[in-house]
Amino acid sequence: MSEPKKGARRPLAYKNESFLDSSDARILRILSEYLEPLAHFRREKVRDTVVFFGSARIREEGPMSEYYQDARRLAGLLTQWSDSLPNSPRRFVVTSGGGPGIMEAANRGAQEAGGKTIGLNIGLPFEQWPNPYITPELSFEFHYFFMRKFWFAYLAKALVVFPGGFGTLDELAELLTLAQTRKLMKKIVIVLYGRKFWNEVLNLDALVRHGMIGPEDLQLFDFADDPETACRLLQEGLTKYYLQPDSPLPAQEETVPAIAKSRV
Numbered sequence: 001m002s003e004p005k006k007g008a009r010r011p012l013a014y015k016n017e018s019f020l021d022s023s024d025a026r027i028l029r030i031l032s033e034y035l036e037p038l039a040h041f042r043r044e045k046v047r048d049t050v051v052f053f054g055s056a057r058i059r060e061e062g063p064m065s066e067y068y069q070d071a072r073r074l075a076g077l078l079t080q081w082s083d084s085l086p087n088s089p090r091r092f093v094v095t096s097g098g099g100p101g102i103m104e105a106a107n108r109g110a111q112e113a114g115g116k117t118i119g120l121n122i123g124l125p126f127e128q129w130p131n132p133y134i135t136p137e138l139s140f141e142f143h144y145f146f147m148r149k150f151w152f153a154y155l156a157k158a159l160v161v162f163p164g165g166f167g168t169l170d171e172l173a174e175l176l177t178l179a180q181t182r183k184l185m186k187k188i189v190i191v192l193y194g195r196k197f198w199n200e201v202l203n204l205d206a207l208v209r210h211g212m213i214g215p216e217d218l219q220l221f222d223f224a225d226d227p228e229t230a231c232r233l234l235q236e237g238l239t240k241y242y243l244q245p246d247s248p249l250p251a252q253e254e255t256v257p258a259i260a261k262s263r264v
Contacts, residue, residue: 029143029144030144030147033142033143033144033147033148034147034150036140037120037140037151040137040138040140041138041155043137044090044116044137044138045089045090046090046093046116046118046138046155047090047091048091048092048093048155048157048242049092049093049094049095049118049155049156049157050078050092050093050094050095050156050157050158050159050160050234050238051095051096051152051156051158051159052071052074052075052095052096052102052103052105052160052162053096053097053102053159053160053161053162053164053168053171053172054067054071054101054102054103054105054106054161054162054163054164054168054193055101055102055162055163055164055165055168056097056099056100056101056102056103056167057101057165058101058102058105058162058163059100059101060105064163067102067105067162067163067193067194068101068102068104068105069105070162070193070226070227071102071105071106071109071160071162071193072105072106072108072109072112073109073227074109074160074193074227074230074231075094075105075106075107075109075110075113075117076109076110076112076113077109077113077227077228077231078092078094078110078234078235079094079109079110079113079114079115079117080113080114081231081235082115083113083114083115085243090116092157092158092234092238093110093115093116093117093118093138094106094107094109094110094115094117094118095117095118095119095120095152095155095156096118096119096120096134097119097120097121097122097148097167098119098120098121098122098130098131098134098139098140099119099121099122099129099130099131100129100131102162102163102164103119103131104133106160107119107131107133107134108131110133111134111135116135116138117133117135117138118134118135118138118139118140119131119134119138119139119140120140120142120148120151120152121139121140121141121142122141122142122143122145122148123141123142123143149171149174152171152175153174153175153178153184156175156188157186157187157188157189157238157241157242158188158189158190158191158234158237158238159172159175159188159189159190159191160191160193160230160234161190161191161192161193161198162193162194163193163194163197163198163201169201172192175188175190176190176217176220176221179220180213180217180220186241187237187241189233189234189237189238189241190220190222191221191222191223191224191230191233191234192221192222192223192224193223193224193225193230194225195223195224195225196225198223204218
């Protein structure tokens with residue numbers, strides 16, 4: 001950090017860019033990645049989300065492109081259903097990591113259905129640029145992976161996981177761990193999309209057999225192989241836990257602040 005010349009005024013701390021970029025101000029940068037999205041979600045009256053995870057490498061044309069089309073259709077179906085709910089602005093907003101591939105497909109399908117859609121992008125030296133289908137006022141760029149993951153978990157009422165690589169596995173494992181250990185005071189409906197892919201990549205039965213997870217942990221999620229089945233599972237779970245008058249979970253009358261009850 002450069003020091004001011006003798007007799008010169010030192011800049012206000014919150015306007016001192018060299019200080020804000022320093023290691024001493026890291027906590028301020030972390031807080032800004034909490035407070036800035038929070039302000040936008042409040043302004044846009046976003047109550048909760050359905051998060052789509054999946055590979056950035058699956059494109060509209062090419063290997064495994066059927067998953068792109070399925071994510072696009074599912075996001076559209078879900079958005080149409082969500083927007084039809086009575087007295088329910090900005091419920092279950094389709095959210096992605098904001099990049100290409102499955103993320104783009106989800107944002108695209110929601111936009112085409114006339115809904116708002118969120119992108120939680122991460123600054124990377126390669127691959128990750130915001131896709132053009134995110135609602136502009138709900139497009140965010142994060143430096144810290146853990147703050148981005150916080151916003152995935154904090155607002156999510158449901159999760160759809162399409163085939164993906166390390167990033168998708170990391171995000172899936174974290175949300176499953178939070179659900180398994182009951183670190184969430186809410187129910188997250190989890191759908192793994194593409195049973196054949198996931199059964200090949202994850203040998204969950206072996207984890208049960210070796211005692212690494214309990215048989216009941218396999219009830220934390222469902223499988224789906226087509227958009228209509230996935231949409232039905234999401235609608236049934238979200239209705240049961242969040243829309244019925246006798247829902248086992250407390251109703252939320254506010255927007256984002258109400259989710260402060262979550263332990264995430």
